[in-house]
Amino acid sequence: MKNDAIIKISGLQVVDDSGESIETISAGKHYIKNEKHYAFYDELEENNKKISNIIKFDKDFIEVTRKGAVNTKLNFTLNKTNQSLYSTPFGDMLIEVFTKNISLNEKESDVNLLVDYEMFIDGDKVSDNKIEINIQHNN
Structure with a gap:
């Protein structure tokens, strides 16, 4: 069963000791199937x-799929x-991406996921990154 949810994504990207943060809040859906979480939401560029x-995750693995x-x-x-x-385009x-840490905190009314990773392009490190995903259910 898919539950209505508010999905908040907060991110921090650090390049050469300079950080840039983003935040997105969207209405979406969330459910758990076979001990994995699934979150769906749309955003406008x-x-x-x-x-x-689509974000599929558990305590050791996260898959983020973006289409559009x-x-x-x-x-x-x-x-x-x-x-x-x-x-x-x-x-x-x-x-x-090298994933240094994944932290999953599940409560009855919300889920909080934190991932800490390094990003590389052509073998060269380009940034340190942190993303926090908070899912709050609309009861």
């Missing part, structure tokens, strides 16, 4: 193009490096 997002103006599937596995193709990039 500045040019009013829709991006559909940007197409990608990012996988985060604790203490491992994963490669992903990041497709944008400007072209494709092969990126790697």
Whole structure:
């Protein structure tokens, strides 16, 4: 059963000791199946193009799929490096992410997920990143 939820994504990207943060809050859906969480939400880019997002996760693994103006599937596995193709209107990039930490806190009315990772392009580290995903159920 899919439950209505408010999905808040907060991110911090640090490049050369300079940080940039983002925050997105969207209405969406959340459910648990076979001990994995699934969260669905849409967001609009500045040019009013829709991006559909699916986040599948548990305490050791996160898969983020984005379809629309940007197409990608990012996988985060604790203490491992994963490669992903990041497709944008400007072209494709092969990126790697090394997941340093995944923290999952589940409560009755909300779920909080924190991932800490490093991003590499062409083998060179480009940033340190933290993403926090908070899912609050609309009861």
